[in-house]
Amino acid sequence: MKAELSDVDRGAAAYTRRSLAFYNWWVLKVSNNLAWNCPTEKILELYREHITENHLEVGAGTGFFLQETLPQGMPRVALLDINRDCLDYASKKIADYNPEVFQENILEPLDLPGARFDSMAINYLLHCLPGNLEMKAETVFDNLIPFLKENGTVFGSTILGADVRRSLPAILLMKLYNRKGIFSNKNDSLGAIMEILSSRFKTFNVEVHGCVVLFWAKGLRASCLEGRSEAVPTALGK
Numbered sequence: 036m037k038a039e040l041s042d043v044d045r046g047a048a049a050y051t052r053r054s055l056a057f058y059n060w061w062v063l064k065v066s067n068n069l070a071w072n073c074p075t076e077k078i079l080e081l082y083r084e085h086i087t088e089n090h091l092e093v094g095a096g097t098g099f100f101l102q103e104t105l106p107q108g109m110p111r112v113a114l115l116d117i118n119r120d121c122l123d124y125a126s127k128k129i130a131d132y133n134p135e136v137f138q139e140n141i142l143e144p145l146d147l148p149g150a151r152f153d154s155m156a157i158n159y160l161l162h163c164l165p166g167n168l169e170m171k172a173e174t175v176f177d178n179l180i181p182f183l184k185e186n187g188t189v190f191g192s193t194i195l196g197a198d199v200r201r202s203l204p205a206i207l208l209m210k211l212y213n214r215k216g217i218f219s220n221k222n223d224s225l226g227a228i229m230e231i232l233s234s235r236f237k238t239f240n241v242e243v244h245g246c247v248v249l250f251w252a253k254g255l256r257a258s259c260l261e262g263r264s265e266a267v268p269t270a271l272g273k
Contacts, residue, residue, distance in 0.1 A: 070204040072245025087153040094160035098125030157191035162220035168227040190251035196220040
C-alpha cells in the first residue's frame with residue numbers, strides 16, 4: 036500500500052514540480068546563507084564524508100546533494116519520499132545511477148526490498164514533519180534502523196527552533212513556515228536529537244551552524260539488534 040500525501044503534515048504538499056524548480060536557489064543559496072546561517076557547503080562536506088556506494092536518501096528533495104557527492108561508478112542509491120513530485124524530480128537528476136524509488140510515509144512502517152544500506156541521509160526533513168522532535172525523530176529512526184547495516188551510518192541535518200541563536204530573518208521565516216504548516220519545529224532542540232542518537236548508536240556527532248544542526252551516527256547499539264534476522268523485514272499490512 037502506498038502512502039498518500041494526506042497521511043502526513045501539509046509540509047509535503049508544499050513541494051510541487053513548480054516549487055522544486057526554485058528550491059535550490061531559494062533554500063540552498065538564499066535561505067541557508069541569509070536566514071539559517073548554515074552555508075550549503077557545510078552540508079556538502081557532511082555528505083562527502085559519509086555517503087557510501089550503498090545509500091538511501093530519506094526525503095528526496097531535488098537530488099542536489101546526491102548529484103554533487105555520489106561516488107563514481109555504479110553505486111546503489113535509493114530515494115524515499117511520500118511526495119511523488121520529489122521522487123520524480125530527484126530521480127531524473129540522478130538518472131544515470133538508475134535509482135531505486137520508494138514512495139513511502141517515513142512515519143509509518145516501511146517496506147524496502149533488497150539488501151540493507153551502508154549509509155542513510157535524513158537531510159532537511161525532520162523540521163518538516165509534524166509533532167515534537169522527540170516523537171517524530173524516534174519514529175523516523177526506528178522505522179529506518181531495520182534497513183541499516185549494523186555498522187552503517189546515518190547522517191543529515193535539521194533546522195532547530197529552540198536552544199540556538201536565530202537571526203531576525205530566521206525568526207520571521209520560521210514563524211511563517213510554521214504557521215503555513217511547511218515547518219513544525221518551534222520546540223525542536225539540540226538536546227532532543229542528541230538523545231535520539233545516543234540511545235541508538237555507539238558513536239555520534241553533532242555540529243551546529245546558525246540554527247541548523249548537522250549530525251552523523253554510526254554503529255547500532257545492541258538494543259537495536261535484538262531479534263534482528265538476516266532477512267530485511269517487510270512491513271505488516273503491505
